[in-house]
Amino acid sequence: MSCRIVAASACLACLFAFSVAGAQDKGDKSHDKHAAEKAETPKLPICPVMDEPVDFNVKTMTDDGPVYFCCGGCIRKFEKDAAKYEKRVGEQRAALAKLDRVQVVCPVSHEPVDGKTTLKTDKGEIAFCCDSCKGKYEQEPAKYQARLADSYTYQTRCPVSGEKIDGKSFVDMPTGERVYVCCPGCAGKIEKDPEKYASKLAEQGINLNMRKLKRMQAEAEKKAEHP
16 A cells, blocks of 8 residues: 555646755755735736636737736637727726836747846846846847847745745646746745645645646556556
8 A cells, every 4th residue: 555655646746846946955945834815916917708717827929018917718719809909908008017027038949047147237137047048038129029028037935934035936837837936945844735725825826736636646546546
């Protein structure tokens, strides 16, 4: 029985891929256990199709940057007649401009930023993954404006601690969502028990597909029992 449990745990671990590149793993941080509850919950922007709060995992790209929706069905409706929703897209972007955000990927390569390569512009500081991408952006900034708009996350608080995220520390869920955290210790907690933190993520517009995740976990356990 113990062998089966160990095997199941190994399979579940393989479902997750999380990165803590550039962060020192000092073990679990000592967090205020009430920090997550104390963090203010921002009001989420509205889907231009259904007038429901957006899920930041659900988006489509336009020439002016990403547009966020509440579900995949709304993306299809939008793409059939984008002009119909132009006003509401403008309202969404105005709402997004009021939210806190953290740049996590390079606007040129869309790889994680390196934390040291930056460029000061009239719109603020822009981060890159390397000097090469910084040079490309400087040569043709207009070319990368849509990708720049898509280089931020609006999930700015760690769902475990309530502290500001570290853009280099994240968990890639097997169901496709990326969850940012403040440190490697919190990444491990998300990996171990994502359902515990699902509500805190939903408050920030990151909706975990727990039904699918549980199904995948059950399948992994079944395979471990019957290799």
